[in-house]
Amino acid sequence: MNCDELSDLILFHAGGVAEEEESRRVLAHLEAGCPRCAGRFAESRAILAPLPLALGSVAPGADVRLRLMAKVAAAGRDRGRPEPDVVSRGIKTSDASTRFVRMWVVPSIAAALAAAFVGLAVYTPMNRDRLALEARIAQQEGRLRTLQSEVERAKRTLQLLRSPAVQVVSLSGAETPRAAGRILWDKSRRQWHFFAADLQPLPPGRTYQLWFITGDQRMVSAGTFDVDDSGQGELVASVPEGLAPIVLAAVTDEPAGGMPQPTGKIQIKGEIPASS
């Protein structure tokens, strides 16, 4: 195959969509050192690589950054350390000086260098251990913060459940029979504490949205939330003043960021008893 015939295969290969045999031919040609095709390959990669930008961004969890930086610290590579500053000084060459140098300076320098090597031999593993320990401490601190936050959340939920001013409303699956929700309606604070279970995690670019649906058929957004891999999610929403009595709560799936009115299918819903 000549270069022109390979042009499209190079594009395929650069995009990672070439069959194995096609990739082998391209690689063999590139390894043969064809500069024109090497240029085509580089161009193809530069053009195709940013395609995933079209997929949009998804914010990772805060702990991911911590874990990455802990891994970097634990790798213990010391690439940025400045070299020791060594200044050479001229030494006068007289007989007495020469003897002095031979008898005292040279052995002293040798001893100092030996001590430095020993010190380095001890210091380098210690430094590596220190960095690894620091990384582990950073990780543990991160986990501790997460756990503390979860404990606080659990405490607040328990307080709500104990309060006589809180009404409990259950939501059940419309689209997904297993999915469920629970609202703890704190009348004293005009807040809904909403908990979801067994909702399907949504693909990037989609989110769940909770709605107040009033007796006069208005649908008011209570906010958006995401679920974790186990399908659990939660949301605290303020109930707006002046709304007509809320008769229904529902969750739909919507584009990320939410919508002013529901556009997706109802995933779970529940009736609000008349006494509320």
Next chain:
Amino acid sequence: MTEETVPPNAASGGTADDFTLMRAIASGDASSLATLYDRYSGVVLGLCLRIVGSRAEAEEVLIDVFFQVWEQADRYEPGRGNPAAYILTITRSRAVDRVRALGRRRRLDVGEERRGATPKGATRRISEEQAAPFRDAWLSERRSRIETALGGLDPAQRRVVEMSFFDDLSHSEIAEQLREPLGTVKTRIRQGLIRLRQGLRGQFGPEARS
């Protein structure tokens, strides 16, 4: 934003800052890696999620990608592409490796679910820390050009290109899922990539200038 000289022969499409960050990372500056992470982790995770499916696995791949950037920064060559393209190339490779390690059957099972978010329908969710106006504008502009180029494909071409490029399905798997002849799928991918190259050449290639 500070203006810096773009290295000679460097592909444009990244900011000069990105090249500076890569040089700093190569000399062992972990804070530069953190800055690069803050800039591109959202895009990287978006691609990982598309290919891998599971959030937990995708975040592991995200860590692997930036750790590889850290470990191999001294091997990055500006003349071969801007840092964003370099990072995304590593991302795709790592995500595909992870999927293969997890087993091909799982990929096919979640294929439909993951394809639910098409590039056109995707909405950005980035942390407050990442919302620097200049970078936002740059990513937004690049995304817009790519979406325009993808929009220039006919729907059938676009679909197979996305399934192959974003979902890491082989031509045979795509043909099986779409119930189309293998030859038809290959031809559509070929035509789609050629049209993308025509649409994006001069936008992102080495000769492009921002």
